[in-house]
Amino acid sequence: MSLKHGILGLLNYGPTTGYDLDKIFKGSLNFFWQSQTSQIYRELRAMEGQGWISAEIVVQQDKPNKNIFTLTASGKEELQRWLMHDSIGDDIKVRDPFLVKLFFSGEINAEANIETMQRFKQCCQYALKKINETKKHVEDAYDGDKNSVYWEMTASFGHYYYEMCILWADECIMKLERLK
Amino acid sequence: MSLKHGILGLLNYGPTTGYDLDKIFKGSLNFFWQSQTSQIYRELRAMEGQGWISAEIVVQQDKPNKNIFTLTASGKEELQRWLMHDSIGDDIKVRDPFLVKLFFSGEINAEANIETMQRFKQCCQYALKKINETKKHVEDAYDGDKNSVYWEMTASFGHYYYEMCILWADECIMKLERLK
DNA sequence: AATTATTATTGCATTTATACTATACAAGTG
DNA sequence: CACTTGTATAGTATAAATGCAATAATAATT
Numbered sequence: 001m002s003l004k005h006g007i008l009g010l011l012n013y014g015p016t017t018g019y020d021l022d023k024i025f026k027g028s029l030n031f032f033w034q035s036q037t038s039q040i041y042r043e044l045r046a047m048e049g050q051g052w053i054s055a056e057i058v059v060q061q062d063k064p065n066k067n068i069f070t071l072t073a074s075g076k077e078e079l080q081r082w083l084m085h086d087s088i089g090d091d092i093k094v095r096d097p098f099l100v101k102l103f104f105s106g107e108i109n110a111e112a113n114i115e116t117m118q119r120f121k122q123c124c125q126y127a128l129k130k131i132n133e134t135k136k137h138v139e140d141a142y143d144g145d146k147n148s149v150y151w152e153m154t155a156s157f158g159h160y161y162y163e164m165c166i167l168w169a170d171e172c173i174m175k176l177e178r179l180k
Numbered sequence: 181m182s183l184k185h186g187i188l189g190l191l192n193y194g195p196t197t198g199y200d201l202d203k204i205f206k207g208s209l210n211f212f213w214q215s216q217t218s219q220i221y222r223e224l225r226a227m228e229g230q231g232w233i234s235a236e237i238v239v240q241q242d243k244p245n246k247n248i249f250t251l252t253a254s255g256k257e258e259l260q261r262w263l264m265h266d267s268i269g270d271d272i273k274v275r276d277p278f279l280v281k282l283f284f285s286g287e288i289n290a291e292a293n294i295e296t297m298q299r300f301k302q303c304c305q306y307a308l309k310k311i312n313e314t315k316k317h318v319e320d321a322y323d324g325d326k327n328s329v330y331w332e333m334t335a336s337f338g339h340y341y342y343e344m345c346i347l348w349a350d351e352c353i354m355k356l357e358r359l360k
Numbered sequence: 361a362a363t364t365a366t367t368a369t370t371g372c373a374t375t376t377a378t379a380c381t382a383t384a385c386a387a388g389t390g
Numbered sequence: 391c392a393c394t395t396g397t398a399t400a401g402t403a404t405a406a407a408t409g410c411a412a413t414a415a416t417a418a419t420t
Contacts, residue, residue, distance in 0.1 A: 221367095
């Protein structure tokens with residue numbers, strides 16, 4: 001249920017093509033929601049059928065034709081409804097395949113698990129760097145925009161999250177070292 | 181792709197019925213992976229077809245018959261393969277509908293968002309309490325078991341995670357208060 | 361008498377993942 | 391100049407996974 005609404009939210013900033021939406025998506029929401037390009041196109045068609053957005057075809061000679069999608073009144077309403085609707089019970093979930101795997105890692109040797117945790121840590125360090133850049137960019141470029149506080153909050157989450165992961169990884173590595 | 185392997189991991193502790201698996205699942209993996217009861221049964225059948233597990237029917241007169249599932253050699257192999265296989269790139273993802281919604285919450289009034297964040301915080305406090313109980317239980321009851329370190333690590337993650345969320349929520353609430 | 365526990369299964373809709381199809385232009389390579 | 395590779399562009403097809411709802415039937419518990 002989130003992708004459709006994610007797209008509604010993005011289209012609310014202005015009409016766009018599926019292609020551009022995909023890029024915008026990958027550069028923003030992608031930090032906390034993932035989607036294949038193909039799914040974005042399909043959802044766009046579904047949303048069109050639902051009347052939440054309308055498509056305008058722009059014929060191009062040198063490139064494939066564009067479909068420019070615009071939020072309709074009904075789509076705007078749905079966005080509002082979704083935003084207002086309390087769904088914390090449904091939405092607050094950790095769903096993390098890495099932890100699932102770790103849960104069973106007693107089956108394989110501690111050596112290998114230490115290496116895995118080290119790679120995990122490196123990934124988090126990289127992600128932290130990325131999110132901090134984004135955070136800085138939002139703070140500098142959009143300061144004062146009515147949305148910027150919310151963008152900052154999500155970026156902050158990412159910052160704290162990866163920072164926490166790094167500390168946790170260190171603790172795990174220490175525990176595993178002691179096992180040997 | 182995780183549920184099948186989560187089930188493999190649980191069955192590795194010993195043969196069980198779908199019904200019990202479901203309960204075990206809800207009491208352990210459920211913190212970082214969710215699944216409907218029906219899907220667990222479905223996956224069991226699929227895994228049986230795949231030769232990863234075998235079923236033994238136990239006829240009962242007073243209750244519905246049981247299917248007791250046992251890990252086969254092939255299933256054990258697959259579990260090992262999955263555990264050894266490096267998938268950090270795929271597995272390290274934040275996928276959080278709450279953050280998606282927050283990202284767009286500039287559309288609605290700060291008042292409402294403050295309330296939402298407060299409820300979010302309460303949920304995290306509750307989850308933190310729960311995970312701490314689990315953590316303590318694992319530390320006390322399974323100390324020394326070859327798996328217990330890993331169970332502790334996942335529980336620790338939960339602990340840090342919800343602690344972090346609570347701090348973050350406080351920061352968000354402060355920011356939103358300043359908006360008014 | 362009403363609810364909860366036991367032990368499943370089926371059907372349908374939605375969501376996600378994986379792979380594949382095309383075209384045009386730009387830029388680099390031999 | 392011919393050839394390959396990259397990238398912007400705009401999708402389609404198919405399969406796998408997941409969620410949600412309903413159904414069955416008996417026993418134990420409140």
